[in-house]
Amino acid sequence: MRSAKRTYLDWNATAPIYPEVVEAMAKALSQGGNASSVHSEGRNAHGAIEVAREQVAQLINAEPRDIVFTSGGSEANTLALSGLATNGTVDRILISAVEHPSVMAFANLDGVQVNLLRVDASGIVELDALEACLSKVAAANEKPLVSVMWANNETGVIQPIEDIVKLAHAHQCLVHCDAVQALGKIPVDFAASGVDLMSLSAHKIGGPQGAGALVVRSSLALAPVFKGGGQELGRRAGTENLSGIVGFGLAAELNGSENHEAEISSLRDRLESEIRKLRSDAVIFGEDQKRLPNTTCVAVCGTTAEALLIMLDLSGIAVSSGSACSSGKVATSHVLGAMGVEDAVAKAAIRISSGRTTTQQDIEKFLNAWSKAIGTTAKQYATAAA
Numbered sequence: 001m002r003s004a005k006r007t008y009l010d011w012n013a014t015a016p017i018y019p020e021v022v023e024a025m026a027k028a029l030s031q032g033g034n035a036s037s038v039h040s041e042g043r044n045a046h047g048a049i050e051v052a053r054e055q056v057a058q059l060i061n062a063e064p065r066d067i068v069f070t071s072g073g074s075e076a077n078t079l080a081l082s083g084l085a086t087n088g089t090v091d092r093i094l095i096s097a098v099e100h101p102s103v104m105a106f107a108n109l110d111g112v113q114v115n116l117l118r119v120d121a122s123g124i125v126e127l128d129a130l131e132a133c134l135s136k137v138a139a140a141n142e143k144p145l146v147s148v149m150w151a152n153n154e155t156g157v158i159q160p161i162e163d164i165v166k167l168a169h170a171h172q173c174l175v176h177c178d179a180v181q182a183l184g185k186i187p188v189d190f191a192a193s194g195v196d197l198m199s200l201s202a203h204k205i206g207g208p209q210g211a212g213a214l215v216v217r218s219s220l221a222l223a224p225v226f227k228g229g230g231q232e233l234g235r236r237a238g239t240e241n242l243s244g245i246v247g248f249g250l251a252a253e254l255n256g257s258e259n260h261e262a263e264i265s266s267l268r269d270r271l272e273s274e275i276r277k278l279r280s281d282a283v284i285f286g287e288d289q290k291r292l293p294n295t296t297c298v299a300v301c302g303t304t305a306e307a308l309l310i311m312l313d314l315s316g317i318a319v320s321s322g323s324a325c326s327s328g329k330v331a332t333s334h335v336l337g338a339m340g341v342e343d344a345v346a347k348a349a350i351r352i353s354s355g356r357t358t359t360q361q362d363i364e365k366f367l368n369a370w371s372k373a374i375g376t377t378a379k380q381y382a383t384a385a386a
Contacts, residue, residue: 007317007362011294012153012181012353017247018206024250025208025243035240036229045242052249056200059252060183062190062215068222068235069245072212073180073201074102075225079214079236080176080197081106081147083222090145090174092137096125096159097338100178103147104334117148122289123157123339125164134171144173150182154335154351156295157286158182165194174220180204180212184255185264185292190215202244206356207251211244260356265293267354271363272296278371283345285336294355299341299348300374308350308373315369319352 008016028048033041035049050064057064070076077100084090092113095103107114115137118129125148137144146168151158161177168175176197179188184205190198197220202211216222216235228237275282275298285297299305305321312319321333336346352366 005316007365009352009354009358009362009366010318010320011355011358012156012204012292012351013320014203014209015184015206015355016357017203017208018251018254020254021207021247021250025247028243028246033242035242036231045240048242049240049245052245052252055249055256056213056252059256060179060188060190060198060200060215061192062198063218065233066190066215066218068214068216068232069240069248070212070214070236071210071241072203073100073178073199074212076180076199076201076212076214077102077147077176077178079222079225080199080216081112081145082225083235084145084174084176084197084220085112086223087221088143089221090143092142092144093147094130094133094137094144094173095147096149098123098152098154098335099147099149100153100180103149103178113142117146119338121339122286123152123155123335124289125159127160127163127167130164131167134167134173137173138171144168144171145176146173147176147178149178149180150188151179151186151292152286152335153181154333154349155286155297155339156181156292156353158186158290158292161193161195169194181292185294186261196220202248202251205251205255208244208247211241211248213248258356261293264354264356264358267358267360267363268293268296270360271352271367272298274363274367275370278367279374283341283349285339285341285349292353294353294358296352297349298352299345299350301345301348303348303374305348305350308348308370311373311376312350312366312369315365315373317366317369319350319366321350 033045035046053064053067056067094115096117097119118126148159148164165175174196177195178199180201182188183200196217198215200213203209222235226237279300283299332346
């Protein structure tokens with residue numbers, strides 16, 4: 001993922017995998033065995049999965065039986081929302097306007113009543129609007145579910161989860177939380193948060209891609225999206241991804257034994273301070289709010305994210321756009337749009353996200369390349385506009 005010639009600052013997209021995780025996964029692959037088989041190999045595979053279940057549960061202070069392993073965060077989100085809507089537990093879903101696309105997709109799903117919750121200029125759910133919506137839903141005798149992410153993947157802004165849960169539960173409303181970006185960056189406590197369902201992903205914490213989990217309070221029943229065998233207590237059919245689950249478990253254990261939050265936060269503060277010195281007109285989204293310690297989403301008017309990403313990549317630096325990419329083109333971010341950011345500014349936004357191996361030299365290399373890139377792209381933008 002990262003060599004001496006490359007500087008990787010896109011940890012929110014995927015975190016470099018721990019070498020120990022690679023070794024553990026290779027061992028699991030070589031041992032083989034189907035966890036549903038009753039012979040020795042099958043029992044060994046089943047045992048490895050249960051160890052991983054305990055490791056993930058311990059990281060987030062949950063019960064192991066509440067962990068449902070999935071293929072990743074998107075499937076976990078889908079299982080949470082679809083699983084409750086399909087079995088009639090909920091008949092209306094309230095989602096914030098800055099959610100991940102796997103949650104936003106439910107706004108266009110036939111047969112599911114969905115309300116989009118407004119956010120303020122920092123991307124935080126407006127609690128007054130949420131309470132008003134919950135009151136209307138309660139008056140209509142509907143069974144709602146609120147789905148709000150713990151921390152935004154583009155801006156790093158952290159939602160007031162405890163306040164949202166308190167409001168929702170006061171109206172007998174369930175709460176689902178996409179904690180994919182928060183996990184491994186800040187403390188995430190499932191029990192203390194009060195949420196009813198929580199989505200997680202392995203590759204955001206140094207585990208493998210293709211593994212994730214939905215945490216479900218034991219009293220809740222879910223209609224499985226994948227039907228077939230009785231795996232995961234009937235909540236998610238299909239032969240388990242043994243090596244991926246083992247890797248997820250070990251990554252969770254390693255995260256629980258490490259704490260890089262202070263040093264990563266210091267690097268982010270240094271980065272943003274220098275950005276301000278280089279360009280006082282730079283817009284740093286959510287800078288006055290609680291954010292993930294590793295995330296900076298910044299825009300400079302007169303530039304474009306697409307051009308900046310290319311120039312930074314050519315300089316040996318990997319960052320990403322604050323926008324979603326489709327067919328090789330950078331589209332306007334729905335997150336920044338919901339925050340009321342002007343289109344020209346949103347199209348200039350890039351995201352810098354760091355992690356446990358990021359150094360001060362990485363930050364300096366980015367700043368040097370970025371300062372040159374914004375000058376070049378601003379000239380190109382002015383020429384194109386003329």
